[in-house]
Amino acid sequence: MPRVSQSEAWRRVRDVIEKSDLVLEVIDARDPLETRNEDVEKLARRLGKPVIIAMNKADLVPIDVLREWKQYLGRDYPTVFLSAKNRLGTRKLIVAIRDHAPRIPVTTSVVGYPNVGKSTIINYLKGKHVAETSPMPGWTIGEQIVRAKTWLIVIDTPGVVPVDEQKDEALLVIKGAIDPSSIEDPVVPALKLIMRIKRFNPRAFMERYGIDSEDPEELLNLIGKKRGFLLRGGKVNLREAAASVIRDWIMGKLVYYYRPSEVVSNA
Ligand SMILES: Nc1nc2c(ncn2[C@@H]2O[C@H](COP(=O)(O)OP(=O)(O)OP(=O)(O)O)[C@@H](O)[C@H]2O)c(=O)[nH]1
Ligand SMILES: [Mg+2]
Structure with missing residues (x-):
């Protein structure tokens, strides 16, 4: 199981969202509905923080499908798609962060299910490998604060799973979260x-x-x-x-x- 308990991971995510100006919710473009984390969104709303959805792993999905999701999810939150691994679509992510930042410099928390590519996105934004990544879900343990640009601070967090899903192993497998x-x-x-x-x-x-x-x-x-x-x-x-x-x-x-x-x- 993840190297950090889910209650600990949630505590850190809550702390990090609290001290950030903007929340970047990372989801997996292959399965946007199953990797969209309603609890993260609820938390952000409760703490009054704007949310951007980043659909990552776009290299695994055709562009017309990505566009449909962008439009659908865009009804709730500004949405971009990218492949952090292949460094594609990342300029649009930077523009979206700048456009929706309540202030500059902006502190952005990067949150979501395990293994969706949060740490890979941090590395891309920084332009070098600063956050550890792994194919194993539950890799990132603690928060990591990275000054990615002069105007942008990003904070990596451990992957979190909504409480009511934590015991459902089959569901976690489908979500790639275990x-x-x-x-x-x-x-x-x-x-x-x-x-x-x-x-x-x-x-x-x-x-x-x-x-x-x-x-x-x-x-x-x-x-x-x-x-x-x-x-x-x-x-x-x-x-x-x-x-x-x-x-x-x-x-x-x-x-x-x-x-x-x-x-x-x-x-
Ligand atoms: N195909 C593809 N794989 C990706 C992409 N971004 C990340 N990955 C892969 O997804 C896996 C997880 O990436 P991480 O960045 O470690 O994910 P994370 O969200 O930080 O995961 P946790 O720390 O476990 O919560 C790694 O094997 C990455 O190489 C992408 O854009 N496309
Ligand atoms: Mg990570």
Whole structure:
């Protein structure tokens, strides 16, 4: 599980939002609804801080889909999309921060679910590697204050999960918010993840592994066999297969995305 407890992470996020002028909420462009953190937004509203949504990992989603989300989310908060990793779209982020800053210099907190790319964004804004990043969710432990530009201070924070989701491992897996090695039994969460991936990208498994099946459990078996995850006696080690599927999802090797019109009626 994350290297810092969620109650501690929330305490830090609350402190950091309190001392910032602007909140940058980072979400994952592949799954904007599941990685939008309503509790973070509520907290920002309660503390009277303006919010900008940054849809990161845009390199994994087609541009027309990104534009639809920008328009949809833009009804609530100014929204930009970017790929911090590939350094694309980041100029628009800087412009958005400057345009919505209540004062200059501005202190901006960077908040959101684990693993959405908060620390990678901090590094981009600074122009060098100052914040530790990792494919493992829950990497950042404490806050980190970085003067990114003469007029911009950014504060990195640990990823936070709303309280009512913290025990739902399958949901956290879908959100890419949990380290698979910390899950006691990853099989059920992996089966749910497989169903969600197939719903939005029926070709995902064929593209990644060259195999597929209508039945998620059989698919997991086939993946385990193909990757050589076998128990003594030759049966497939389903747990290992499940953890590997979850890891591939976290690493962006299994891809899906969807449009607002596919999931919300008022899009
Ligand atoms: N494809 C893609 N991957 C990205 C992008 N930005 C970050 N990542 C990857 O996502 C993973 C998580 O990035 P971090 O910056 O550590 O995420 P974080 O939000 O700080 O995570 P925590 O500290 O665990 O809450 C890393 O493997 C990054 O390389 C992006 O724009 N595109
Ligand atoms: Mg981080």
